[in-house]
Amino acid sequence: MxxxxxxxxxxxxxxxxxxxxxxxxxxxxxxxxxxxxxxxxxxxxxxxxxxxxxxxxxxxxxxxxxxxxxxxxxxxxxxxxxxxxxxxxxxxxxxxxxxxxxxxxxxxxxxxxxxxxxxxxxxxxxxxxxxxxxxxxxxxxxxxxxLIDSLTGLGNRRSFDSEVERRMHDFNRHGFPFSVAILDIDHFKKINDKWGHTVGDEALKVVAKAIAFQGRQSDHFARYGGEEFGVVMPMTPIEGAQIAALRCVHRVKEAVVGEGKFSVTTSGGLAAVMPGDTTLSIVERADAALYEAKRRGRDRLVKNQDGEFHDVTASAAPVTEARPDAGDSA
Structure with missing residues (x-):
């Protein structure tokens, strides 16, 4: 040279x-x-x-x-x-x-x-x-x-809370929409009991990878706690968020754990920010939708919209449809 x-x-x-x-x-x-x-x-x-x-x-x-x-x-x-x-x-x-x-x-x-x-x-x-x-x-x-969870490589609870707070500030000041999803691995205790905690840890990593796969740069993925995961989707109203969140649920279901031994499912709750929301209330509404998904039989996504719970199905949010990027509001 x-x-x-x-x-x-x-x-x-x-x-x-x-x-x-x-x-x-x-x-x-x-x-x-x-x-x-x-x-x-x-x-x-x-x-x-x-x-x-x-x-x-x-x-x-x-x-x-x-x-x-x-x-x-x-x-x-x-x-x-x-x-x-x-x-x-x-x-x-x-x-x-x-x-x-x-x-x-x-x-x-x-x-x-x-x-x-x-x-x-x-x-x-x-x-x-x-x-x-x-x-x-x-x-x-x-x-x-x-702000990183050492096991999964996603954000941790602190990072999730910080991101929700930042997006809430942007909403209150500029009106920028955002949505929050909470996903929980179904019957996770049974996985630990049957296969052991090492395989349980592998299941957490597999689910984390599936949830974050092909996510937008502006989306924030976090391990919310235990077997729960949170997703913050900025500049995304409920219509775009349900497409993305349902895609996460489907990708988890297609993944395999333990060298192909088994697969897992997730239940999810989704909420979009509304006037009067706080950093606590929007997460609580997503969490309430998650528990409703569990009550309805698991392996599904439920959105909390206008005070009512609705199942999000492939016909309502086709997983093949490209989600609007962070610059779009539809």
Whole structure:
């Protein structure tokens, strides 16, 4: 390898999403970053927040560079919307507003950093991007270490509660919908009694893998406690949530435990957020639907909607239908 090739390989490659409605500003920023000797930027430029939400369905980015003066979402509300879709991606605000109050509000809303356009210098911007990514990576890792169930690799109860609380905050402030499902392995005690706790642990891992299989990046899967699992589905009303939750129930039923010795079933309860809900009440409504599913014979999904329990069947929520992504509300 030549010295030039070695130097090139040491340059950090960054997948950057620039959300900026001014084409002139976007070209200027792109040109500055192209000249940076510290990073190689793969730049995607979009002019609206709606376009960015669509892009998240197809691509992942290392960092987002955001202008606060967008035509379809003005101010720090844009930061909250982005974090609702891609909570682990750092956001750097780049705007013409130099007020210190705006900078503080942006950081409070979840931005990693803030830079007025009037003070943009290529080297400063490139360092800001790399530092924001590094800080977010450390934060993500710390959160992961503290919020992961060691047996299944899913989130733990603490992570589940935290996610419900965050989504409730987004609902109360911005009206973003979300749904919660609680799934419980049927007759789990009999598995432990017949096959032993080692096989019981394997059953938990198999169910966890089946539930989370092909889930959206924005969905949150957790071991709620014992043989119970929780799923938080942001930007998903009940119609989309019942498709996803029923798919989880079916996938578990198709999985096998103990080198093909047996399969397990789950019962599930589902609830979507409603006005007046709290972090406790929406989980309680999903939990009540779970117990109703048990009462109705297990191996089924029941939704708690408008104060009534309803079986969710394949005809009501076809498992072959593609679920809307986090950017859709249908």
């Amino acid at each position: 030549t010295p030039q090739e070695t130097q090139t390989s040491d340059i950090q490659t960054i997948r950057l999403l620039l959300i900026e409605d001014s084409s002139h500003d976007a070209e200027f920023i792109g040109a500055m970053l192209e000249r940076s000797p510290e990073i190689f930027v793969k730049l995607t430029h979009l002019a609206t927040l709606a376009e960015a939400v669509e892009a998240f369905k197809k691509e992942t980015f290392d960092v987002i560079l955001l202008d606060l003066g967008l035509p379809d979402n003005h101010g720090t509300d844009a930061i909250a919307l982005l974090r609702a879709h891609v909570p682990e991606t750092p956001i750097v605000v780049l705007t013409g507003d130099e007020r210190n109050e705006t900078a503080i509000n942006a950081i409070d809303a979840g931005a990693q950093d803030y830079l007025p356009k009037q003070h943009v210098v290529g080297s400063l911007l490139s360092r800001m991007l790399t530092h924001s990514i590094a800080r977010q990576n450390r934060l993500n890792q710390a959160n992961t270490d503290a």
